Amino acid sequence: MSERRPITLRVNGRELSGSAEARMTLADFLRDELGLTGTHLGCEHGVCGACTVLMDGRSIRSCLMFAVQAEGHELTTVEGLAGPDGSLSPVQEAFSVNHALQCGFCTPGFLIAVTEYLAEGAPEVDDEDALRARLSGNLCRCTGYQNIVAAVRDAAERVRRSS
Amino acid sequence: MSGATHPYAPAGGPGSPAVRPPAYVGQRLRRKEDARLVTGRATHVADLRIPGLLHAAVLRSPFAHARIVRIETEAAATAPGVVRVFTARDLEGKIGPFVEAARTEIAPLLREKIGPTLKSCPMPVLAADRVLWVGQPVAVLVAADRYLAEDALELVQVEYEPLAAVSDPEHALEPDAPVLHPELGDNVQTSFVVSVGDVDGAFARAERTLSARLVMGRTAANAMETRGVAAVPDPGRDELTVWDANARPHLVRTFICEMLGLPADGVRVIGPDMGGSFGTGMFPEDVLIAFLARELGRPVRWVEDRRENLANTRHARDQIHQVEVAFDGDGRIIALKDRYLIDGGAYNNYAITVSYNSAAHLRGQFAIDHMRVEALSVLTNKAPVTPVRGAGRPEVVFVMDRIVDLVATELGLDPVEVRRRNLIRPEQMPYPMGMPYRDGVDIVYDRADFPGQLERALELFGYDEFRREQAAAREAGRRIGVGVSSYVEGSGYGPYEGAVVRIDSQGHVTVATGAKPHGQSLETTLAQICADQLGVTPDDVTVKAGDTALIAHGIGTFASRSAVTAGTAVGVAAARLREKVLAVAGELLETHPSDLDLERGIIAARGAPDRRVTLAEVARAAAPGPRAKLPPGMEPGLETVYYYVPPTVTFASGTHVVGVEVDEETGFVRLLKYVTTDDCGQMLNPAVVEGQVHGGVAHGIGNALFEEVVYDGDGQLLTGTYMDYLLPTASDVPPIAVGHQEEFPSELNPFGIKGVGEGGAVSPPAAIANAIVDALRPMRVRVDRVPIGPERLYRLIREARGDSATG
Numbered sequence: 001m002s003e004r005r006p007i008t009l010r011v012n013g014r015e016l017s018g019s020a021e022a023r024m025t026l027a028d029f030l031r032d033e034l035g036l037t038g039t040h041l042g043c044e045h046g047v048c049g050a051c052t053v054l055m056d057g058r059s060i061r062s063c064l065m066f067a068v069q070a071e072g073h074e075l076t077t078v079e080g081l082a083g084p085d086g087s088l089s090p091v092q093e094a095f096s097v098n099h100a101l102q103c104g105f106c107t108p109g110f111l112i113a114v115t116e117y118l119a120e121g122a123p124e125v126d127d128e129d130a131l132r133a134r135l136s137g138n139l140c141r142c143t144g145y146q147n148i149v150a151a152v153r154d155a156a157e158r159v160r161r162s163s
Numbered sequence: 164m165s166g167a168t169h170p171y172a173p174a175g176g177p178g179s180p181a182v183r184p185p186a187y188v189g190q191r192l193r194r195k196e197d198a199r200l201v202t203g204r205a206t207h208v209a210d211l212r213i214p215g216l217l218h219a220a221v222l223r224s225p226f227a228h229a230r231i232v233r234i235e236t237e238a239a240a241t242a243p244g245v246v247r248v249f250t251a252r253d254l255e256g257k258i259g260p261f262v263e264a265a266r267t268e269i270a271p272l273l274r275e276k277i278g279p280t281l282k283s284c285p286m287p288v289l290a291a292d293r294v295l296w297v298g299q300p301v302a303v304l305v306a307a308d309r310y311l312a313e314d315a316l317e318l319v320q321v322e323y324e325p326l327a328a329v330s331d332p333e334h335a336l337e338p339d340a341p342v343l344h345p346e347l348g349d350n351v352q353t354s355f356v357v358s359v360g361d362v363d364g365a366f367a368r369a370e371r372t373l374s375a376r377l378v379m380g381r382t383a384a385n386a387m388e389t390r391g392v393a394a395v396p397d398p399g400r401d402e403l404t405v406w407d408a409n410a411r412p413h414l415v416r417t418f419i420c421e422m423l424g425l426p427a428d429g430v431r432v433i434g435p436d437m438g439g440s441f442g443t444g445m446f447p448e449d450v451l452i453a454f455l456a457r458e459l460g461r462p463v464r465w466v467e468d469r470r471e472n473l474a475n476t477r478h479a480r481d482q483i484h485q486v487e488v489a490f491d492g493d494g495r496i497i498a499l500k501d502r503y504l505i506d507g508g509a510y511n512n513y514a515i516t517v518s519y520n521s522a523a524h525l526r527g528q529f530a531i532d533h534m535r536v537e538a539l540s541v542l543t544n545k546a547p548v549t550p551v552r553g554a555g556r557p558e559v560v561f562v563m564d565r566i567v568d569l570v571a572t573e574l575g576l577d578p579v580e581v582r583r584r585n586l587i588r589p590e591q592m593p594y595p596m597g598m599p600y601r602d603g604v605d606i607v608y609d610r611a612d613f614p615g616q617l618e619r620a621l622e623l624f625g626y627d628e629f630r631r632e633q634a635a636a637r638e639a640g641r642r643i644g645v646g647v648s649s650y651v652e653g654s655g656y657g658p659y660e661g662a663v664v665r666i667d668s669q670g671h672v673t674v675a676t677g678a679k680p681h682g683q684s685l686e687t688t689l690a691q692i693c694a695d696q697l698g699v700t701p702d703d704v705t706v707k708a709g710d711t712a713l714i715a716h717g718i719g720t721f722a723s724r725s726a727v728t729a730g731t732a733v734g735v736a737a738a739r740l741r742e743k744v745l746a747v748a749g750e751l752l753e754t755h756p757s758d759l760d761l762e763r764g765i766i767a768a769r770g771a772p773d774r775r776v777t778l779a780e781v782a783r784a785a786a787p788g789p790r791a792k793l794p795p796g797m798e799p800g801l802e803t804v805y806y807y808v809p810p811t812v813t814f815a816s817g818t819h820v821v822g823v824e825v826d827e828e829t830g831f832v833r834l835l836k837y838v839t840t841d842d843c844g845q846m847l848n849p850a851v852v853e854g855q856v857h858g859g860v861a862h863g864i865g866n867a868l869f870e871e872v873v874y875d876g877d878g879q880l881l882t883g884t885y886m887d888y889l890l891p892t893a894s895d896v897p898p899i900a901v902g903h904q905e906e907f908p909s910e911l912n913p914f915g916i917k918g919v920g921e922g923g924a925v926s927p928p929a930a931i932a933n934a935i936v937d938a939l940r941p942m943r944v945r946v947d948r949v950p951i952g953p954e955r956l957y958r959l960i961r962e963a964r965g966d967s968a969t970g
Contacts, residue, residue: 037210038203047885078203103682104200105438136892144857
């Protein structure tokens with residue numbers, strides 16, 4: 001049980017190595033071994049979405065995966081969203097401008113999930129029900145989601161304008 | 164409109180002490196907090212990197228009521244990575260009793276005027292002989308990491324002898340019910356009666372009466388960050404630093420110091436970034452982790468997991484009301500009687516807070532001259548309750564607004580018309596309610612226009628048009644309905660909050676306060692207030708909140724209090740500091756201070772703008788030492804401290820209107836449209852106000868339709884995960900239109916602020932219940948209990964149709 005295995009993966013464009021017991025979750029590995037504490041744990045049973053990260057471009061719940069399963073994969077966490085010069089991504093910028101976060105604890109998960117959605121071309125962004133259904137995999141207790149919906153539309157527009 | 168000044172307005176009326184008009188205040192400024200929060204650089208308790216850190220895990224009771232026969236810790240203590248295991252025996256003589264908050268918090272004036280019965284039952288940090296709810300801490304162990312700690316928890320052997328448990332507060336009052344705390348005699352922890360006017364006479368004369376039993380189930384706060392505490396001892400100095408995700412750092416320090424026998428300045432409590440709270444309350448772990456760190460001489464951290472959180476943290480509501488109402492044939496409500504039970508769980512440290520809030524807010528916006536409430540806070544084998552967003556108000560607003568609807572139904576009137584006939588009118592303001600608030604001061608509502616607020620909300624909603632749509636929908640077999648709810652909220656509860664405002668030698672301004680934001684945006688809004696009063700920009704101001712080392716006294720952030728109390732403290736401290744800055748600048752410029760202006764950090768002579776100094780130059784001139792250039796007799800240093808003591812609460816208010824569609828075949832409720840109109844006085848930042856309202860409404864929607872902490876008859880928790888306890892998602896919350904009444908700044912503080920943190924959460928259960936009733940009005944379905952999920956509503960519909968309820 002306690003045997004640690006080496007793990008090498010790419011996180012936010014950098015190759016990183018660490019080691020973990022087989023039972024260590026990816027979330028704990030990111031936070032405790034790699035020091036990437038921007039990925040938050042809200043429920044540790046796959047419901048709240050705060051721990052969402054991208055693996056090979058697809059959103060996953062890092063609390064439901066073991067670190068060893070991420071061996072050799074490419075991850076993006078909230079720390080990897082801003083540009084190398086620190087400039088905020090369109091999603092980060094839109095969340096702040098639209099007051100789409102209050103306590104900010106769920107925010108990393110939303111930012112990642114929305115980044116994935118924008119990469120898909122933000123389908124059905126004008127359809128209120130469809131957009132809200134898309135966002136319903138992440139829980140927020142502060143905002144009532146209204147400004148998050150607005151921020152997603154704003155971010156989609158920012159991406160559209162810049163492309 | 165009456166021009167009467169509020170009796171508690173400070174002498175000199177609004178604008179006293181001299182304050183400058185809002186400039187940055189009122190603007191939708193982007194938040195200062197966001198930069199770190201959107202980049203993953205915030206620091207929560209679990210994010211702290213502490214060398215040599217040990218990890219605690221808590222063993223909790225699986226029984227609602229049991230005697231602890233024996234605890235065997237040997238196997239756990241020798242498990243890999245384990246440093247030590249602690250049970251209640253290991254704490255004996257080392258840790259004082261967990262002080263009952265209600266004892267210390269009950270206002271002397273309230274005790275004098277109402278004389279509540281409040282029995283003391285101190286809570287053990289770890290259960291010694293008996294456990295009283297599922298989730299109660301029984302043992303704690305400390306290990307090298309969290310995985311090893313949880314492994315070892317499984318090796319702690321506890322022999323329990325299960326005892327009869329009571330999970331129903333009405334049963335808890337029966338003679339055959341087990342008594343939770345035998346030393347209290349029975350299960351009634353708190354009780355009081357509040358009587359206003361001549362209730363019996365009014366009922367004797369009443370044209371009509373009706374009664375109802377109205378119930379709000381138990382829900383939980385569910386901050387997205389669970390609780391957490393990290394404690395780092397400095398054994399050499401016998402000092403301790405504690406990071407705690409608790410919005411009351413100074414109170415945490417008080418508890419730690421009193422229970423561990425430490426001087427206040429030997430313990431520093433820091434509130435790091437916090438992922439919400441939505442309520443207040445002290446918990447055993449706040450002190451336990453500090454104890455462990457001192458005992459082991461090592462840093463220790465505990466982070467609650469969601470299972471622990473759902474079983475323990477900030478349960479709330481859980482009230483049963485038996486109401487009688489007297490009214491006339493026009494729908495005017497003459498008198499109310501309400502006997503209510505609050506299921507406080509196994510300990511209720513905030514019994515008076517919630518139970519009295521309920522009494523004080525029952526009549527809300529309505530002019531009802533006669534009222535008698537009898538409140539009982541009852542002990543059961545469930546998790547202790549605490550105040551949570553709304554704190555006793557959502558329950559009674561649900562009661563009152565259902566009553567209005569029942570009266571309307573009885574008389575065949577539109578419920579909105581019954582509301583209109585009962586609202587307190589603007590010319591009656593400031594309106595005395597004939598009873599004290601929780602601080603003991605007699606309630607006098609702030610100036611407001613409740614009928615105007617209702618009409619504005621109805622107009623924003625499109626009430627008349629909706630009624631037409633409803634008629635057409637009924638023809639087409641669709642069940643849509645509209646519900647209205649209104650509330651008042653005493654906000655800005657005392658006893659005080661303070662601020663230190665300081666200018667450094669670079670001209671940068673730092674504000675420290677005992678308030679501890681966790682989503683409320685105080686780093687931005689307090690900077691806006693400071694900037695206006697001092698004469699700088701919000702960018703020049705850094706707000707540091709919730710660190711006991713930075714300000715001697717503090718209360719914290721809860722009860723819609725911080726914008727009012729910390730905001731006023733910051734504003735007054737900054738205004739005073741401005742006077743000092745101008746006085747020092749006057750020395751430097753050889754000009755009378757009254758001839759100087761301070762804008763954007765530059766002090767210049769009026770009419771001679773080339774004669775100017777910067778804030779940094781003034782700060783250096785004010786620094787102590789032989790180079791100081793100060794007016795004769797002035798103390799050096801650019802720092803002011805001000806503690807604002809509000810005369811009493813200031814009343815905010817709001818009206819909500821919701822449209823729903825009910826699927827008769829499934830009991831599923833869809834929210835079509837949600838409108839609010841609030842009066843929170845002077846808005847500090849409208850974007851922040853709207854955000855607070857949105858979030859509150861979503862919380863209230865959860866309380867109305869989805870969320871419930873469920874225990875079985877033996878006190879076993881059935882909702883221990885997010886698969887069982889349903890929080891509203893983006894799909895469950897409709898777009899919310901937020902309107903404001905801005906014409907009634909508070910007269911009780913110089914900046915006109917009323918609180919807005921909780922109001923959004925207060926009205927949704929009432930509005931939604933009434934809207935469901937309205938949608939099903941032809942069937943005469945009564946929604947007298949919330950949450951009303953699809954299953955419950957389906958049963959009500961089946962009963963109303965005369966079908967078999969079991970379907």
